[in-house]
Every structure is written in C-alpha cells, then in structure tokens.
Amino acid sequence: MKTVTRTGVGPLLRDWRERRRVSQLELALRADSSARHISFVETGRSRPSEDLLLRLAEHLDVPVRDRNALLLAAGYAPRYAETALDDPALHTLRAGLEQILVGYEPYPALVVDGVYTVIAANRGIAMLLEGIPEHVLAPPLNAMRVTLHPEGLAPRIRNLPAWRRHLLHQMERQIALSRSDALRAVYEEVAAYPAPASRGGSGDPGGDGGAHGGPSEPGGAFPYPYFALPMVLEHRGRTLSFVSSISTFNTPMDVTVAELAIETFLPADPATADQLRSLSG
Template sequence: MTLRTSGNAASATPTDQGVGPLLRAWREQRRVSQLELALRADSSARHISFIETGRSRPSEEMVLRLAEHLDVPVRERNPLLLAAGYAPRYPETPLDDPALDALRSGMERLIQGYEPYPALVVDAMYDVHAANRGILMLLDGIPEHLLTPPLNAMRLTLHPEGLAPRIRNLREWRGHLLAQMDRQIALRRSEPLRRLHEEVAAYPVPEEKPGAEPAEPVPYFALPMQIEHEGRVLSFISSISTFNTPMDVTVAELAIETFLPADPATVKYLQSMVP
C-alpha cells in the first residue's frame, strides 16, 4: 500500500559568514574537539581552526570530508557547500519521480515480502510512504480522520484515538518513541520535527482499563510493543533500516521499519492469517 505524504523537513540556510561558523556549530553539537576532528579527517587542528575562523577556505573535498566525520545529515551538507562557495552536491528528488521508480518498487517488494509481519516506510518527519498488510491489520478500526493522508506514524501511534489505547505497555513504548525523536532532533536540528515532538508529547496518555490484567511477563531481548488485536496481545520488536551512503536528500531520509514477532504466540497468530 502506497500512501501520499507531505514534504520533507526544512533545511538549514547558509550564513553569509562562510562555512566556518556552520562547521564549528556542528562540531560543538557533536562534542568533538578540533584535534579529534583533525585526526578523523586526516588534517591538523591548526587547519580546522583556520577553517572555522575564516582564515582558510576549505576545498570542496574537505567540506564533504568534515561533514562525513561530523555525521552531518545529507540535507544539511548542501548549505555547507553553498556557504563555502561550491555548488550543491545532493539533489532532493520527489519519491514519485520516475528516476526513483526502481527504489520505490524495491521498497514495496521488500515490505510485501515481509508479510504477514508488519513493515512500513517513513521519512524524516515520520510520514508514511508505504505500508504492508501487516500494518493495515493493526490499523483496523482506527478513526478515519487519523488515516487521512499524509499518515504520520508518530501521531497514529500516540494519539488517544489511535493505537495508544491498544498498546499494553504504552508508557514504556511512548518513552521509547519520544526518546527516538529527541535523538533525531539533535541530529537534524529540524524545527518541523521539534513541533511534531511537542504535539505528540502533549497527547494525554489513556488511563489503564479498570480491572485490566498486566501482560504476562516474558524475557524479551529488546523492548517490545505489546498491542491488543482482536482479543489477543501481540508483541513486536522494532527494527529500522536506512540506505548506505545516500546521494539524494530524499533517499537519505527514508527508513524502513519492520516489526519482528517477539514471542511464539505472535508468530503463530500472524502465520495463521496467511492465505
């Protein structure tokens, strides 16, 4: 199932002070010293200092090398190049562009091949680009207003009319999701993502059902999402995959999230649903 989504998070704007202040800001955010960065980038602390203060203009190769070692998101590397006086290197191709047909069809085949287990494709704002039948099964009965594109995975999961009331360990799973967003905000410095975090963090947490029995304790190897479905409690471990060395902003911000059954009962139930 392919879902229409909104645009990606806004990118940073290069300053008129050159690339130095931008690189210094990324280095300080990553808590890396000039010497450590120099060692990583096969340079010298003196040269890094000169770049940051504007006394030396880095080559295009050096800008990209420093960005790589500072783990600067692909979206933010174009502003670094522009600030250094170079042309942007990374295009931002719409996912429905014919140039990405192979990528799009490959992701569709991947998540369909994962069935009956749930899997979906999201971008940096957690907007859903594609989902398989395992995901649609979990969404059964969700109000239509939450399913209107663009579908957002965080809103859908944490909204009190969404999946939240069905998640047996909501407080733990909610804490995991909010912490995940915190890490992404620190990495990407995205205001739209920060606003989304503030929105979903403010959702009321549904009260536990009166007389509800706690889920039977099971020795999981990672925090599971325990969710009710048709009178059963299904348990899933989430795994997220991204693309190696992406050369396009859109591709860099895509992630494939798969949900691995965390116990034999979940495996048996899902496999019983296979035609």
C-alpha cells in the same frame, strides 16, 4: 584569501563540531588537516576547499541534507540531489521497497521519511490500523502521530508508558543529530498528547511497575522472556507482541533516499507469530 562571513560556513561547521563534542585537533587528525586551518575556517579567516569540507562533514556524521547546506554556505554547489519519490529515476528503489514490504507479510512493515510520514506500508500495518478513525488516518499519515494519538493505536498498546517513552527518546536523539525543525514540530505535537497512566505490575513489559522496568517473568501475564522492549497491543480481542527494527540505506547519495527508513515489526513470541498467520489466512 576569501573571507567567509559570520553567516557563512564557519559558524555552521563549528556548531556541528561542538554538537559532536569533537575538538578542532581531533577533527583535524580524522580529516587529514590541521587544527589551525580548521580554526581559520570556523572564524572566517579561511575558506575550505570543497573536498575538505566534505571530509569534515563525513567525520562529523553530518546528515546529507545539511552537507548541502555547508557547501552552499561556503559558496559551492550542492553535491547531493533531492529526487522526488515519484521521479522515474527512483523507480527501481520504489519497486525494491515494495518487494521488501510484501515479502515481510504477514508481519507489519512500513517505509517512513525523515519526519515519520508513511511512504508505503504493507497489509500487516493495515490490519493493525483497523478501526482507527479516518481523521487520524488522513494523509499525510504520520507513524508517530497514529501510534501515540489518543484515538490512534495508543489505547490499544498495553505497555503504552514504556513504548511512548521509547518513541519520544528516539525522536529526541534524531533531533539532536539532524536539527530538523520539521521533526521537532512533530515531536512537540505528539509529546503534548495526554500521557497515559502506567498500568504497572508484572504483566506490563517495560512498564513503571516492575523493579527494573523490564519484561515479566515466564508464567506471568506475558509468559515469554523478551529480548528487546516489545510493543504489546490488543487486536480483535488478542494480544500481539512485537519488537521493531529500523533499516536505512548505506552511504546514500540523494537527500530523499538518505532520509528513508524501513521499520519492520518482528513477532516477539510464538503466539503472536501464530496469530498473525491466522489473521492473514
């Protein structure tokens, strides 16, 4: 029986199990194994089979990139490729993403990777970024950076305190799940940007001034009852309100594809929809 060192797969597997707050017995039941065998794997007394390791990773919802790390630590070859986006093998994927972005116009939509680097964006996004200094838009463009930077979209976002909290909390959840050092570096950068003062009041959806931090009542400065926290921003003297939706690929078999996400911005009220159609005309 091969002994796995303390720097091998055992400590990594235990770390993922503890992060997911799953007991050895519960994980064993899920993966059709035994708590004793999982204990032996975690302590280095036993080397898991490749099949078992992949089942454990699946039931612990380990990201695809980190599944490769588990396999390598156990002495196996990586299972998942990491294909560059400009590789001919991903031509169909790129074409499909472009079709989605164009089809969503005039509403904004973009594709980002695991650290929010913008891979592609449509004309709706370009419209929102009009007037932002070039140094903020310098490649590689990062969606979190351009949104929260004091010279980016931040001064235009009318409910910036609430939207900033939402974005930072979103990144915190992702860091807890993925343990990505690169994502943590982005988080630490944007979290250090000057925190805005809350405007408060009934006209600030999700702001700090309302009793519940929710949207305003009909008839106030924002007359529509929002169904999710909106991003409310000023553009060309008009007020635009969006709710965002993020889509990822189901059961990806490539690290690059697994870390892609499509974020679309849906008009949160009829006025915004009308204004976007007008602006794109």
